Amino acid sequence: MIIKGHIGRAPEKHVSPSSGRTYYVLRIAENYGRENERKAVWFDTVAAIPSLEAEMLAVGQVVSAEGRLEAQAYVKKKPLKGIPVPTTWEGVVKCLHEHNALAVGLKLFTQKVVPDHFEQAQKRKAAAGAPSEPGPQDTPSAEAPSAQKQETPPQESPTQSSEPSVSARKAPF
Secondary structure (H helix, E strand, O other): OEEEEEEEEEEEEEEOOOOOOEEEEEEEEEEEOOHHHOEEEEEEEEEOOOHHHHHOOOOOOEEEEEEEEEEEEEEOOHHHOOOOOOOOHHHHHHHHHHOOOEEEEEEEEEEEEEEOHHHHHHHHHHHHOOOOOOOOOOOOOOOOHHHHHHOOOOOOOOOOOOOOOHHHOOOOO
């Protein structure tokens, strides 16, 4: 699974007692919805990344992370404080539902947390006063057909591929 969101908690360094391997724990919020109804899904992320990469991550930074997602159910303690424990399983289930004490945590296990350079470039452009969308100077001009014919490459021979070269391909964004 791939998630893209803002770092909500700085990476904390941990060392596995069994293997001695270093890993980092951070929280990533993936936002969705319209402006007035924005919501966030929080992912507790366990990242086996190099120390140098972890040091470059900061709260609020937009990142992408790819890994394995696990949902972990748990019981919230605060809603049940001071409530007597039921004696039957059905009573326990009813109590948990009535007091909204069941919850699910999402944990992402990954070896890759990458800053979103496209979004960072857009922020730099906006700070510099440049338009964030391509303007007329950034898009190919619609020249007269005669001018386009002069720049047409020679016809391909039957042995050449009809696929565009790597340099001719445009980025999807």
